[in-house]
Amino acid sequence: xxxxxxxxxxxxxxxxREKRKKKEESRxxxxxxxxxxxxxxxxxxxxxxISRYAAKLALASSLTAGRPDLHRRLKSxxxxxxxxxxxxxxxxxxxxxxxxxRTRLDSGKGVLGLIAYGGEGxxxxxxxxxxxxxxxxxxxRRAAGFQKVSAWAELVGYIGSVALKVLDLRTILDEAAxxxxxxxxxxxxxxxVENEAGELQKLQAKAMLKQLSIVQDIADALMAIGxxxxxxxxxxxxxxxxxxxxxxALISTHxxxxxx
Numbered sequence: 362x363x364x365x366x367x368x369x370x371x372x373x374x375x376x377x378r379e380k381r382k383k384k385e386e387s388r389x390x391x392x393x394x395x396x397x398x399x400x401x402x403x404x405x406x407x408x409x410x411i412s413r414y415a416a417k418l419a420l421a422s423s424l425t426a427g428r429p430d431l432h433r434r435l436k437s438x439x440x441x442x443x444x445x446x447x448x449x450x451x452x453x454x455x456x457x458x459x460x461x462x463r464t465r466l467d468s469g470k471g472v473l474g475l476i477a478y479g480g481e482g483x484x485x486x487x488x489x490x491x492x493x494x495x496x497x498x499x500x501x502r503r504a505a506g507f508q509k510v511s512a513w514a515e516l517v518g519y520i521g522s523v524a525l526k527v528l529d530l531r532t533i534l535d536e537a538a539x540x541x542x543x544x545x546x547x548x549x550x551x552x553x554v555e556n557e558a559g560e561l562q563k564l565q566a567k568a569m570l571k572q573l574s575i576v577q578d579i580a581d582a583l584m585a586i587g588x589x590x591x592x593x594x595x596x597x598x599x600x601x602x603x604x605x606x607x608x609x610a611l612i613s614t615h616x617x618x619x620x621x
Contacts, residue, residue: 397621404621406449407614413442414606421599447492450485457482473525480518487511512588519582523575530571537564570619573612580609 398404416439419425425432457478464474487510494504540561547554583605587596595601 394618394621398618401617401621402449402453403613404617406446407610407617409442409446409449410610411607411614413439413446414603414610416442417599417603418607421603444492444495447488447495451489451492454482454485454489457485470525470528473521473528476521477518477525478521480514480516480521482518483514484511484518487514508588512585516582516585516589519578519585523578523582526571526575526578530568530575533564533568533571537561537568540564570616574616577609577612577616580605580612584609 416435420432420435420439425435460478461475461482464478465471466475487507490499491504491507491511493499494501494507540557544554544557544561547557583596584602587594587598587602587605590597
C-alpha cells in the first residue's frame, strides 16, 4: 500500500487548521469592526435613528390597525428614543464650531461652508434646549419654540451642505473623467494601467459615497421642511417623514460602517 509523503500529510493536516484560523480571524474582524463602530457617537446615534424611524413607519402604516396596545408601545418607544438621541448629541455643536474656525471666507465655497456649518451648529446647539424642555428641566411650553428655531437652522445647514457636496462631487467626477481618458490612452498604447485603474476605482467609489451623502442631506432637509409645516403639508405626512428618516439613517449607517 502506497503511503503519502510526510510533507503531504503535514500539509493536508494543516489546511483545516488554516481554514479555522481564517474563520476565527474573520469573526474577530467583524466584532472588532462593530466595536469600533459602536464606539462612535454617530454610530450609536444612527442605530437609534433607524429604530426610531422604523417605529414611525410602522405607526404610519396599517400594521397597528386594530392593535391599540402595539400602537401605544411603538408610540412610547418613538418618544423615548427621540429624547435619547437629543441627549446623546449633547455638545455636538462644538465640531461645527471647529469646522467654522477652519473655514476661509475668501471664496464661494467658504461662504457655503459658513452656511452649512453655521446652520448645523446652531441646530445642534438649540436642540440641547429642546432636550432640556422634553426632559422637564425647563418649562415644556418652550419646547415648540425651540423646535421651530432648530428646524430652520437645520434646513439652512442642509442647503449649504448640499451645495458644498455638489461642488465636491463635480470636482471628483472631473478628476475621474480625466483619469479615465488617461487609462484609455495607456491601454491603446499597450502600457500597464494597474495603478491608474486602481485610482479610478477609488474615485468612482468616492463619487458614489458623495452622491449617497447628498441624498441623505436632501432626505433630512425634507424632514426639516415637514417639521416647519406643522402637519399641514405633504412633507409633514407621517409616512413621508418616516420614509425619509429611515433612508437617511441607513445611508449614514453605511457611511459610518465603511469609514471605521
